[in-house]
Amino acid sequence: xxxxxxxxxxxxxxxxxxxxxxxxxxxxxxxxxxxxxxxxxxxxxxxxxxxxxxxxxxxxxxxxxxxxxxxxxxxxxxxxxxxxxxxxxxxxxxxxxxxxxxxxxxxxxxxxxxxxxxxxxxxxxxxxxxxxxxxxxxxxxxxxxxxxxxxxxxxxxxxxxxxxxxxxxxxxxxxxxxxxxxxxxxxxxxxxxxxxxxxxxxxxxxxxxxxxxxxxxxxxxxxxxxxxxxxxxxxxxxxxxxxxxxxxxxxxxxxxxxxxxxxxxxxxxxxxxxxxxxxxxxxxxxxxxxxxxxxxxxxxxxxxxxxxxxxxxxxxxxx
Numbered sequence: 001x002x003x004x005x006x007x008x009x010x011x012x013x014x015x016x017x018x019x020x021x022x023x024x025x026x027x028x029x030x031x032x033x034x035x036x037x038x039x040x041x042x043x044x045x046x047x048x049x050x051x052x053x054x055x056x057x058x059x060x061x062x063x064x065x066x067x068x069x070x071x072x073x074x075x076x077x078x079x080x081x082x083x084x085x086x087x088x089x090x091x092x093x094x095x096x097x098x099x100x101x102x103x104x105x106x107x108x109x110x111x112x113x114x115x116x117x118x119x120x121x122x123x124x125x126x127x128x129x130x131x132x133x134x135x136x137x138x139x140x141x142x143x144x145x146x147x148x149x150x151x152x153x154x155x156x157x158x159x160x161x162x163x164x165x166x167x168x169x170x171x172x173x174x175x176x177x178x179x180x181x182x183x184x185x186x187x188x189x190x191x192x193x194x195x196x197x198x199x200x201x202x203x204x205x206x207x208x209x210x211x212x213x214x215x216x217x218x219x220x221x222x223x224x225x226x227x228x229x230x231x232x233x234x235x236x237x238x239x240x241x242x243x244x245x246x247x248x249x250x251x252x253x254x255x256x257x258x259x260x261x262x263x264x265x266x267x268x269x270x271x272x273x274x275x276x277x278x279x280x281x282x283x284x285x286x287x288x289x290x291x292x293x294x295x296x297x298x299x300x301x302x303x304x305x306x307x308x309x310x311x312x313x314x315x316x317x318x319x
Contacts, residue, residue: 033199034059041191044228049262050189050221057191062206069209070161073154077162080309085169088316135318136197136235138175138226139163142244143192144217149245152282153213155304156243159280160208162308163241163315164195170319173197175229176204179222180214181250188251189218191225197233219248220262223277227270237318239276241311245283247292260292267293276318280311 037057045051139160147153160176167174176195183190194211195204223242230238248259267277279293282301290298299314301307 030059037191037193037196040229041225044225045221048221048224048266050218050224053188053218053221054186055189055191055221056187057193059193060207060210062203062210066206066209070206073158073209074161074165077158077308078165081162081165081312082169084309084312084316085166088170088319134235135237135239135315136173136175136230136233137163137167137315138177138230138238138240140222140226140240140242141176141178141211142217142219142242142246143178143180143212143214144246144249145213145215146246146283148213149283151304152245153211155282155307157208157211159243159308159311160211161205162312164205164208166312166315172315172319173233173235175226176208177222177226178211179217181216181218181254183215189221190214191222196229216250217244217246217248218250218254219244220259220266223263224266224270227266227273227275230275231270231273237276238274239278239315239318241278241280241315243280243282244289245281246285247288263292267297278314280307282307
């Protein structure tokens with residue numbers, strides 16, 4: 001299956017094709033890429049409290065069932081996504097050609113129209129001749145068992161689809177990882193690389209349907225690994241959004257104040273390196289998540305149905 005165009009109502013339109021068996025060269029390139037992701041992940045946690053945690057980074061496959069699920073879930077979303085993108089693209093073109101870069105915490109030019117957002121990005125500053133606005137987005141999905149309750153998993157999938165397709169339309173590099181902990185004694189941390197800006201694939205959108213509920217969650221390690229991937233990217237703005245329904249909890253004793261401190265230290269460390277964090281809380285532990293991330297980084301997602309469009313509009317603000 002390949003995406004080639006969109007129907008009039010904005011739904012993805014796919015054409016069936018029957019490719020031959022994957023070549024040995026392609027298989028080897030996939031194996032090499034997985035090894036690269038595993039090495040990078042282990043290196044970025046090597047000087048942290050997670051250095052002895054047994055980690056595996058997976059690159060999930062997809063099948064016909066995943067393709068069909070994607071088509072079903074995306075039908076109602078694409079008109080909304082395309083409309084937001086339609087409004088964004090002219091602004092992005094203007095921003096690229098503009099003498100001033102908008103949405104900064106300080107600068108020489110005050111933007112009255114930005115005050116309504118209450119995020120303190122009220123100023124524009126002079127852009128050097130060689131600088132152009134750019135954005136890379138990382139989307140982390142908590143795949144802990146509790147995400148199966150109250151429609152949270154489907155809401156997360158719909159939000160991930162919306163963000164992925166929006167980024168495709170706007171040519172924004174996108175990183176989408178899921179994670180869980182304690183699958184087995186030999187795999188204490190599992191990362192699922194669904195989409196990665198270093199190896200874009202026409203099947204990435206279908207891989208997203210492999211997102212599912214699994215076991216525990218070791219949030220600080222997941223954030224560190226994704227932030228480590230983003231920090232080396234060349235884009236000017238690096239946005240990392242975590243979709244989660246609860247507080248961190250993994251074996252052995254990765255919970256409570258110990259886990260919270262690890263998450264907060266990770267956020268502080270990578271903010272100094274240029275990463276912007278946002279937490280989309282879709283579960284019962286919203287107060288705890290707000291306390292961990294800080295109110296300025298917290299998104300209270302009360303209405304799961306409105307979650308996808310809300311998340312896309314938030315990302316659009318960073319362009």
